[in-house]
Structure formats: C-alpha cells, structure tokens
Amino acid sequence: MLIVYESRTGFTKRYADMLAEKTGLKAYRTNELPETAKGEEIIFLGWMRAGIIQGLNMLRTYNVIAVCASGIGHAPEPSAEEVISMNKIQGMPFFYLRGGCLPLKEQKGLYRIMLSFFVKMLKSGKVKTENPEESASIIENGFDGVREENLEPVLQWLKAR
Ligand SMILES: Cc1cc2nc3c(=O)[nH]c(=O)nc-3n(C[C@H](O)[C@H](O)[C@H](O)COP(=O)(O)O)c2cc1C
Incomplete structure (x- = not known):
C-alpha cells in the first residue's frame, strides 16, 4: 500500500508525511509515482479547489482505495456528499482533513x-x-489547521481493514 498526495502550498503534504510516519507506508507526490504504483493499493490525499480534489484524476487507472481531501473549513465545503459526487468517488472511504491557507x-x-x-x-x-x-x-x-488528531479516522479505518 502507498500514500499518494497532491499539495500546492504544503498543508496536504504535511498530512501525507504524518500518515507515512504513523503507518510506515511510503508517501509519493502524484508526479513522482514509482513504476510499481500500478500494482499497489493507494490512499490518496489531495487539496480541494472549488470542491474538486486536485490530482485525483491522474490516478483513475490506479487502485485507489481511500480518498482524503484537505480544505480550509471546519467541515468539508461543499458538503461531503457533494464532494463525493463531484469527484466520482461513491462507495469509497472518504475523509476530510482540515488543511490551511497561506x-x-x-x-x-x-x-x-x-x-x-x-x-x-x-x-x-x-x-x-x-x-x-x-x-x-x-x-x-492565513491559517494552519493541520493537526495529528485529524488523521485519527483514517488510522482507525486502516486498522479495521
Ligand atoms: C482557488 C482555490 C480554491 C479552493 N477551493 C476550496 C474548496 O472548495 N473547499 C475548501 O475547503 N478549500 C478550498 N480551498 C483551500 C485549499 O483546499 C486548502 O487551503 C488546502 O488545505 C491547501 O492544501 P495544500 O497546502 O496542500 O495545497 C481553495 C483554495 C484555492 C487556492
């Protein structure tokens, strides 16, 4: 299993690095994917731009098993249901991570x-x-909402698999 992420200003990268540290999984930026990524399960983390999870479309032919989206609100905006529908990830575990803003x-x-x-x-x-x-x-x-505890639901989900 791999962690793959897309981050413009570094907030989502911090979550990807934190998740890598906590799980022992390797984290790669979307443009640095190794050859072996095709055969791996992937947890994807991306920043949201007008509800669209950046970088996710580049992984449509990969085995993405869970998606995390970072944004600036306390809760996802648009709503989790809308984000899931806009990004066509129905039926996949989805986690919102509060990120930040320069x-x-x-x-x-x-x-x-x-x-x-x-x-x-x-x-x-x-x-x-x-x-x-x-x-x-x-x-x-500016605002920094990155907190270790925000990853807890992702870690719980991983543990329960
Ligand atoms: C043009 C633009 C559009 C954005 N749209 C959203 C959005 O729809 N919902 C949201 O929660 N955050 C939105 N954000 C905020 C970013 O998703 C948030 O700052 C994110 O944590 C940045 O992650 P990064 O540092 O990894 O790039 C937007 C930011 C920009 C620059």
Whole structure:
C-alpha cells in the first residue's frame, strides 16, 4: 500500500508525511509515482479547489482505495456528499482533513487573484457559507489547521481493514 498526495502550498503534504510516519507506508507526490504504483493499493490525499480534489484524476487507472481531501473549513465545503459526487468517488472511504491557507499576500499569481475575488464575494455576502467573516479572515491572514488528531479516522479505518 502507498500514500499518494497532491499539495500546492504544503498543508496536504504535511498530512501525507504524518500518515507515512504513523503507518510506515511510503508517501509519493502524484508526479513522482514509482513504476510499481500500478500494482499497489493507494490512499490518496489531495487539496480541494472549488470542491474538486486536485490530482485525483491522474490516478483513475490506479487502485485507489481511500480518498482524503484537505480544505480550509471546519467541515468539508461543499458538503461531503457533494464532494463525493463531484469527484466520482461513491462507495469509497472518504475523509476530510482540515488543511490551511497561506496569507493572501504570500499567495502567487492567479491563485492570489482568485482568492482576493473570493474574499470580496464573502464580504459582500454573495457566498452561501456557514461563517463568511471567518472564511474571509482565514484567507486574508492565513491559517494552519493541520493537526495529528485529524488523521485519527483514517488510522482507525486502516486498522479495521
Ligand atoms: C482557488 C482555490 C480554491 C479552493 N477551493 C476550496 C474548496 O472548495 N473547499 C475548501 O475547503 N478549500 C478550498 N480551498 C483551500 C485549499 O483546499 C486548502 O487551503 C488546502 O488545505 C491547501 O492544501 P495544500 O497546502 O496542500 O495545497 C481553495 C483554495 C484555492 C487556492
């Protein structure tokens, strides 16, 4: 079994590394997959962009047995049901891991533009979300939600297999 992950700013990578340390499994970035990955079971971790789990599509022909998605909210946004449906992972174990966000001024290029626009939308009340002020503040000021205990459900699932 392998851990494979996709991470832009490092929060999801930290979960992948933590999971590797706790399980003894090796963790690979999607673009560094070894030849042998085709024959292995894979636990995939990816960051969410507008509900789409980044990197997952590159593994459609691989034996992915569980998917973890990182995002900025307390709970998955969109909802877990929507994420499962949007990413076509029905019937597969799905785990949400709260990730984090670099401060807006440290974001680069197009992502900075997209996130600035999203902050404006949040502040103007145009986005339907649980706590728009908190979300806007997280994006503007940065936030680190990576916690070891967030991996507990994944570890429990692995143990029960
Ligand atoms: C353009 C963009 C869209 C995002 N969309 C979502 C989203 O739909 N849901 C969510 O929870 N987080 C969303 N995020 C936040 C990231 O998923 C979150 O910061 C993640 O933990 C980053 O992981 P990384 O450091 O491994 O790249 C978005 C971030 C960006 C830049």
